[in-house]
Amino acid sequence: xxxxxxxxxxxxxxxxxxxxxxxxxxxxxxxxxxxxxxxxxxxxxxxxxxxxxxxxxxxxxxxxxxxxxxxxxxxxxxxxxxxxxxxxxxxxxxxxxxxxxxxxxxxxxxxxxxxxxxxxxxxxxxxxxxxxxxxxxxxxxxxxxxxxxxxxxxxxxxxxxxxxxxxxxxxxxxxxxxxxxxxxxxxxxxxxxxxxxxxxxxxxxxxxxxxxxxxxxxxxxxxxxxxxxxxxxxxxxxxxxxxxxxxxxxxxxxxxxxxxxxxxxxxxxxxxxxxxxxxxxxxxxxxxxxxxxxxxxxxxxxxxxxxxxxxxxxxxxxxxxxxxxxxxxxxxxxxxxxxxxxxxxxxxxxxxxxxxxxxxxxxxxxxxxxxxxxxxxxxxxxxxxxxxxxxxxxxxxxxxxxxxxxxxxxxxxxxxxxxxxxxxxxxxxxxxxxxxxxxxxxxxxxxxxxxxxxxxxxxxxxxxxxxxxxxx
Amino acid sequence: xxxxxxxxxxxxxxxxxxxxxxxxxxxxxxxxxxxxxxxxxxxxxxxxxxxxxxxxxxxxxxxxxxxxxxxxxxxxxxxxxxxxxxxxxxxxxxxxxxxxxxxxxxxxxxxxxxxxxxxxxxxxxxxxxxxxxxxxxxxxxxxxxxxxxxxxxxxxxxxxxxxxxxxxxxxxxxxxxxxxxxxxxxxxxxxxxxxxxxxxxxxxxxxxxxxxxxxxxxxxxxxxxxxxxxxxxxxxxxxxxxxxxxxxxxxxxxx
Numbered sequence: 001x002x003x004x005x006x007x008x009x010x011x012x013x014x015x016x017x018x019x020x021x022x023x024x025x026x027x028x029x030x031x032x033x034x035x036x037x038x039x040x041x042x043x044x045x046x047x048x049x050x051x052x053x054x055x056x057x058x059x060x061x062x063x064x065x066x067x068x069x070x071x072x073x074x075x076x077x078x079x080x081x082x083x084x085x086x087x088x089x090x091x092x093x094x095x096x097x098x099x100x101x102x103x104x105x106x107x108x109x110x111x112x113x114x115x116x117x118x119x120x121x122x123x124x125x126x127x128x129x130x131x132x133x134x135x136x137x138x139x140x141x142x143x144x145x146x147x148x149x150x151x152x153x154x155x156x157x158x159x160x161x162x163x164x165x166x167x168x169x170x171x172x173x174x175x176x177x178x179x180x181x182x183x184x185x186x187x188x189x190x191x192x193x194x195x196x197x198x199x200x201x202x203x204x205x206x207x208x209x210x211x212x213x214x215x216x217x218x219x220x221x222x223x224x225x226x227x228x229x230x231x232x233x234x235x236x237x238x239x240x241x242x243x244x245x246x247x248x249x250x251x252x253x254x255x256x257x258x259x260x261x262x263x264x265x266x267x268x269x270x271x272x273x274x275x276x277x278x279x280x281x282x283x284x285x286x287x288x289x290x291x292x293x294x295x296x297x298x299x300x301x302x303x304x305x306x307x308x309x310x311x312x313x314x315x316x317x318x319x320x321x322x323x324x325x326x327x328x329x330x331x332x333x334x335x336x337x338x339x340x341x342x343x344x345x346x347x348x349x350x351x352x353x354x355x356x357x358x359x360x361x362x363x364x365x366x367x368x369x370x371x372x373x374x375x376x377x378x379x380x381x382x383x384x385x386x387x388x389x390x391x392x393x394x395x396x397x398x399x400x401x402x403x404x405x406x407x408x409x410x411x412x413x414x415x416x417x418x419x420x421x422x423x424x425x426x427x428x429x430x431x432x433x434x435x436x437x438x439x440x441x442x443x444x445x446x447x448x449x450x451x452x453x454x455x456x457x458x459x460x461x462x463x464x465x466x467x468x469x470x471x472x
Numbered sequence: 473x474x475x476x477x478x479x480x481x482x483x484x485x486x487x488x489x490x491x492x493x494x495x496x497x498x499x500x501x502x503x504x505x506x507x508x509x510x511x512x513x514x515x516x517x518x519x520x521x522x523x524x525x526x527x528x529x530x531x532x533x534x535x536x537x538x539x540x541x542x543x544x545x546x547x548x549x550x551x552x553x554x555x556x557x558x559x560x561x562x563x564x565x566x567x568x569x570x571x572x573x574x575x576x577x578x579x580x581x582x583x584x585x586x587x588x589x590x591x592x593x594x595x596x597x598x599x600x601x602x603x604x605x606x607x608x609x610x611x612x613x614x615x616x617x618x619x620x621x622x623x624x625x626x627x628x629x630x631x632x633x634x635x636x637x638x639x640x641x642x643x644x645x646x647x648x649x650x651x652x653x654x655x656x657x658x659x660x661x662x663x664x665x666x667x668x669x670x671x672x673x674x675x676x677x678x679x680x681x682x683x684x685x686x687x688x689x690x691x692x693x694x695x696x697x698x699x700x701x702x703x704x705x706x707x708x709x710x711x712x713x714x715x716x717x718x719x720x721x722x723x724x725x726x727x
Contacts, residue, residue: 008664011664011666011667012666015666015667015670021670322652322653322655322671323664323667323671326667326670326671327667359659359660359663359664360660360663360664360667361657361660362620362653362655362656362657362658362660362668362671363531363620363657363660364620364624364652364653364657365620365621365624365625366620366624366651366652366653368624369624379572382530382531382533385531385532385533386533386534386535387533388533389532389533389534390533390535403533408532408534409534412529412532412534412537413537415528415529415537416529416534416536416537416538416540416541418523419492419523419524419526419541419544420523420540420541420543420544422520422521422522422523422544422548425523426520429495429496432496433496444662444665445661445662445665446661446662446665446700447704448665448669449665449669449672449673449701449704450672450697450700450701450703450704451700451703451704452700453497453696453700454497455496455497456496456497456498456499456500458499459495459496459499460490460494460495460499460502460503460518461490461495461518461520462499463499463500463502463503464488464490464502464503464506464518464520465520467503467506467507469488469506469516469517469518470515470516470517470518471517471518471519471520472517472519
């Protein structure tokens with residue numbers, strides 16, 4: 001977990017690197033266009049978003065009850081459920097399952113929760129090899145980098161960079177920067193791993209409480225392989241991913257796929273309800289579900305901040321964010337980047353650690369406009385700015401008051417004083433307008449790329465009086 | 473944003489909230505808005521005790537300080553007149569965020585009524601005054617930048633355009649990524665100057681690329697940001713608040 005001060009350094013670095021912006025800009029343009037094409041009718045889209053928000057809000061409103069129901073129904077289906085309050089606990093649960101099966105290799109489908117757990121590093125310390133089988137994640141594993149986007153993790157890499165990376169890691173395979181060739185090579189490498197691994201791991205997009213079903217959305221088929229080929233399947237997910245009923249899945253699925261990649265549905269949609277039953281020809285013999293809290297129940301405590309947990313991880317907010325498009329995902333220094341990351345991650349890690357993220361937004365509202373479950377992201381960014389600077393301590397937000405400085409508090413106190421006393425305000429503005437020629441023309445970072453604004457000779461208050469506009 | 477907006481009948485009298493940025497930097501734009509309303513036969517009241525909507529402190533997390541300033545505006549605009557605001561950003565603050573600010577306080581009911589009286593200038597001209605404009609100016613090409621608050625919070629992007637389209641000698645040119653933020657964001661520009669600089673320079677380039685003679689916006693924050701960058705780059709393009717632009721082109725006296 002990286003901290004506030006480093007955020008600014010990473011931003012400078014990202015912006016100085018023209019390739020980051022070029023990659024993200026064109027990739028985000030493409031994703032925005034695809035989403036737009038997938039929702040041709042704005043009224044239908046609004047109805048669907050409203051439905052999505054309702055479904056998620058309903059699930060969160062009875063979260064403890066639904067989790068218990070999920071556990072009961074999974075159990076009935078033969079899925080073993082494990083609860084983890086912290087990432088340490090979650091990692092140890094996975095490790096124990098691996099050790100119980102003498103497994104030395106874990107084949108993984110894409111899972112942001114496993115990124116949050118830093119599972120690969122943990123298991124490798126215990127002598128277990130992890131192989132990412134999602135193409136983007138596999139590229140990043142070779143490069144030793146974290147994902148920079150939650151749906152398209154290697155979006156920051158160019159085709160040529162990937163070709164060179166493969167050539168460096170697999171010198172025996174002839175160099176190619178042809179996408180189909182690179183994909184085919186990867187498939188050949190991974191195919192052997194699928195057969196060799198005793199345990200496969202996946203994330204979960206939605207967990208259905210009433211049926212004990214784990215839903216998994218993916219495009220490459222690697223998710224289906226991970227969850228069906230090895231004898232043991234471990235699914236890891238956050239506790240917020242539960243929904244009440246099976247009938248809640250279609251609207252969410254529709255919203256997720258279209259918002260993320262503009263697809264009506266992904267190439268693969270897996271609904272996992274039990275391990276292999278007697279007489280069945282395939283599927284794992286054991287399924288484990290690991291439900292991770294890691295700060296989520298603290299977010300759940302707050303009536304406003306709870307909406308953070310509605311997120312279905314489509315990535316549309318980052319695709320549409322003008323800040324994300326400039327600095328890329330790595331600059332955020334958190335597992336999940338972009339607007340949703342800027343509200344979620346500081347609440348999990350603490351505002352003392354990631355409190356700068358909520359300030360890195362113009363509050364333009366592009367994220368909230370596209371969010372399929374209507375999370376009021378700008379409102380929550382504002383709320384977290386408040387939590388970070390407030391000088392009283394109430395509520396559960398971690399790292400409250402950590403960003404309050406004497407100077408900033410002093411500036412706002414004086415500002416508030418001047419702007420709530422009309423005579424003082426008018427006198428101040430009178431003086432500024434009359435002394436405007438004496439004021440500095442260079443004002444901090446503002447004038448590094450802009451001319452200073454020109455102060456008027458007379459205020460609107462004065463003009464209104466002069467032109468005879470009534471005061472009452 | 474999605475709620476159905478209701479507009480009152482043309483009133484006899486309105487309040488005008490000039491905004492602090494206009495007060496100090498663009499008073500002629502503020503005045504132009506007042507004159508446009510007055511020309512339609514509506515009395516404009518400008519309470520001399522008004523200051524700022526409180527948004528700068530609110531968006532910086534200093535809520536008590538913002539509430540104190542907002543409270544003061546409530547007192548200034550006491551009568552039941554519509555309140556017209558020549559800025560999508562300040563109007564959005566007063567219409568949508570004031571109710572949040574005062575939720576659960578003694579002022580809650582009063583604030584709900586106050587928020588319901590807030591109208592952004594262009595929506596007021598179009599929907600309440602149903603203004604018709606006669607263009608007296610010479611042919612000009614313009615680019616319109618609609619602020620994020622005007623577009624998304626107040627939902628008045630089409631009203632901005634509708635007014636400009638009434639001007640027969642004005643050609644609107646469309647810049648690429650028209651809906652994208654200019655990178656101002658209040659204290660964002662100071663706290664994250666590198667990101668802001670990147671955003672404003674792209675915005676300015678997109679606008680210059682249209683070949684427009686004038687940049688128009690309904691928000692002085694964006695104008696100060698984009699025009700500040702354009703003049704830093706020594707680009708030959710004017711900038712103008714939409715109220716000044718319309719007033720100057722439709723005002724018939726001794727030119």
